[in-house]
Amino acid sequence: MIRDIKKVKDAARMTAEVSTASSRLTVHFTRLLLLACLLVLPMAVNAEEKGAEPASVAAASALAAPDAPAAEAAVEAAVELAPEAAAVPEEPQKVDPVLNTGDTAWMLVCAALVLFMVPGLALFYGGMVRQKNVLSTMMHSFVAMGIVGVQWAVLGYSLAFGSDLGLGMVGDFSKVMLKGLISFEDGVPVYALFQNVGTNPSAVPEYVFAMFQGMFAIITVALISGALAERIKFSAYCLFVLLWTTLVYDPLAHWVWMGEGWLFKMGALDFAGGAVVHLSSGISSLVVLYFLGKRHGFPTERMAPHSLPLTLLGVGVLWFGWFGFNAGSAIAGANTPDAAGGLAALAFTTTTIAPAAAGLTWMFAEWIHAGKPSALGFGSGVVAGLVVITPAAGFVQPGAAIIMGIIGGLACYMGIMLKAKLKYDDSLDAFGVHGIGGTVGALLTGVFATVGATGLLSGNGGQFVTQVIAVVAVAAYAVVVTLVIAFILDKTIGLRVEKDDEIRGLDQTQHSESAYN
């Protein structure tokens, strides 16, 4: 296999030499060869991994009891809460949680990293709109920090991670106002601990877990704003953020990440939120678009990005923050007592590799298809790769991460080209990147999973079916509920600004400011 690659590379080198003398055709051929190398390489890598795999899979499955201990199950207030709120199926030696300071330190950083993705997203989106709408677009991300920041403490955390209200659909109100996360014993504060594996004492304060999860809720709803930019009324957007997070995100997080959630019990894999975060926000943005309509002047008027440097800076910040998003999600990994351990390292690794491969893929695809490798294209590819690897980050090995990056980059590129043909106005491609990328990632997780779970390629076809069920269920729920929310908002306060206001720009008409003075 390696020899084959060398041959291909030699061929590429020779072709390159010839092409200097000859025509553009040869240049194109060289590009194709480059792409071929890109495709061949990871397959080789994956083939290499296969040899070593059976042992590790065996080891993993020896550990992995059919229903992994519920991620949330062992949360206990060290004081007077009943010892087992929800019992772990097999509990040979269940132990009391003990605070792990290393994990705690790491998770505090991870939560902050995920929050940092929100200004990253604001830059990413802000650069892509016209000059007259940059502040309003950035505000869409920032105000989500405000609204969801409060909503999560008051209600959201309880709906997502409170005890199940029944059927694994939604949490109860037991953790409203983050109740029970702190208590007092003789006036001394005692902090509730989040223990991922009941048989291992390692734990972090539940406050840390709650805030880490809260940051996910913030970024998720902010992702939708990319589709609505440059024409949505700010008041309508604020209400949408509140309603969507409460009625769509919180239940979905419960389904997939809570030990009692129905998709979790079914065994659906979603490491850091391919379905819960990206698919749900991407598909919901399409639904709101249906009510919101196209921007005035679309697609004839020039709507080019006003500052791609902002956008590229945003890509960098997003990637940086995404390490907290994906590697931090090891906190709830199956049979993983250590948040800052090997699983986090694996997720960190795949989160480096997949976006890199996806950025290159998009770049080469555009180079071949449209003639030039654009900066926006590379940046978009990186984000597509981040989205695709999100559900798989801790389940796949590096070879699979490269392949997922390539497939994700191509899928999102084609999705966006299709959008350009269909002429629906997803301003900043919230669906094209997050909807398509999230779906592809969630499905491919069921194909490539080898760590702590097995996928189609390891002979577990059932996992793929489970992933399909999860994708369909999450998409269907998000579509229906978003349909209702958008319909009500449209019929009551109206989703869209007046035409005159849209032409003058949302910065002036919604916020009485302008970005550049």
Add this chain to the structure above:
Amino acid sequence: MKLIEAIIKPFKLDEVKDALNEIGIEGITVSEVKGYGRQKGHTELYRGAEYVVDFIPKVKIEIAVADELVAKAVATIEETAKTGRIGDGKIFILPLEEAVRIRTGEKGDEAI
């Protein structure tokens, strides 16, 4: 007196300015402008959305010169702003009726 207006490629501005300085032209006014001639615009592509950019950024230089310097000034601009490729720009020469230096009240050739 004449007013010379030259539309040139932005990156040629410094070269033209230095050359004009050397032949004794003491003041110039510069503005950033956009437009097109026979060169027309170019296309830009953002995620599959193609836009034709009609107006290309150029620099407009205005200088007021005494009659005897006009030919030399025009030749200097022509020489330094030239790349030989499409889009090098144009030079317009307009009659100038009067000039006044605001600080001193000097008029005509004295004022420029």
